[in-house]
Amino acid sequence: MGGSILTGIPYTWEEGLVIMGIMMVMLVIAIGLSVWKKIGIAREYTYALIRGGLQLFAAATLLYFLFEFEYWYYPIWLFLIAMALMGGYTSARRAGKMPKAYRITTPSILVGGTVVLVVLRVSGAMPYKPQFVIPLAGMVFGNAMTICSLALNRLTREFETNKPTLETMLSLGATPKEAMEEYGRMSIKAALIPNIDSLKTLGIIFIPGAMAGLLIAGTNPILAAEYQIIVYLMIIGGGIITSIMVIALSRRLLFTRAQQIAEWV
């Protein structure tokens, strides 16, 4: 599978296992320290590490075969839909007591993510190869999911704390759309803050994944930075679409058809 971006790695995979072993020892020492200091995260940390490691290797195995597979673009569509579904369900858990929130998170993530991937593809930034499509899709959907969670979490909390105010507005003749407008705007803004902050610190304290990968693979730093900016702009654009969409769709779940605040709030 020549041309993989991992050609920059300076050791064979057997040597890699040894290095990993050394890291494990260091980690065990670190976890030992945390047990000694009674920080109380050792168990969860170990679980997360094992789970994350297994997931990563499973994904890598899948990718290995996918990269070799001539008709890779058939399964990849399933992969993208699976990402959106996973993201939708994960994000829905951040929606407080909102019932059936996945019905609004999944389409929002799917649409925001897909729009970005299409633009990346059409503009030529993303060659139609699994080595590009899969990691980029991961970044795009991952960010869309985070933003979706943040926006929805904030909005449901605003509703729970400001129910009397919302009801006062409705009572004075506001439509649900008018009553929730300000809270929707606040939620979208809050959800985008982490993205904006990482944009601001780009290159200073934060070398994002794609650029790190390119640098390790030996790409010219200027080109790597340019590519990173393109990717970043697209990812943020997708996040904005997702957040606007999830807030707009949430109206149906927050209010009844008779323009009352839903009972679950």
Next chain:
Amino acid sequence: MSILTIKKAKKLLGDARALRGLSLDLEKGEIISLVGPSGSGKTTLLRAMNRLIELDSGSIFFQGENITDMDPVDLRRKVVLVPQESVMLQGTVKENVQYGPKLAGAVGKCDVGRCLMDAGLSPKFAGKEAGKLSGGEKKRVALARALALHPEVLLLDEPTVGVDPRKVERMEGTILKFARDAGLTVVWVTHDVPQALRVSDRIANLKNGVVKEVKKAAEFRWEGAY
């Protein structure tokens, strides 16, 4: 002619049977007081008339039309609620009073000073920040905000609670004058039976989610009414 008719309204809130088949008929232009012990369903009834909550069964007719067939916004601009808790919206008193008319596209026709005076508050309050007012002042801003919608029916949920006792009778007077001049129908919830006797044409006595009796104010005997 009746303007609002409530037929066998039932509503379960949590595990409380707040309304248990309540019926009541309101004449156009009358002022009717609702009295009754805490938890008897007075607030629930007003909220249902404003369609902030949906009845489990039974129905409410406004000018002969089932309110479930009306546009809720349209209903709420005609049957206007001044809730038990006055919640101030962000901004000044003036912005609060203009909130409803603005949404209706009629902010030009809204005389803020007039509305404040009709609610028993000096027009000087217009520029103050609404959130910082006292409880009694907020009550009157909430009333002014409702009057700004030019209601046909005014639903008042304990409108003078928290208002300085010396100003209560004056507030009653301004509400009565305003209501009579505009031909308003008023539903006035109160725990203060002497107040009910002062302000209303009829008094309905609620208990356990139904109307126990409705009497002309002059015939109402409140000994043991609760």
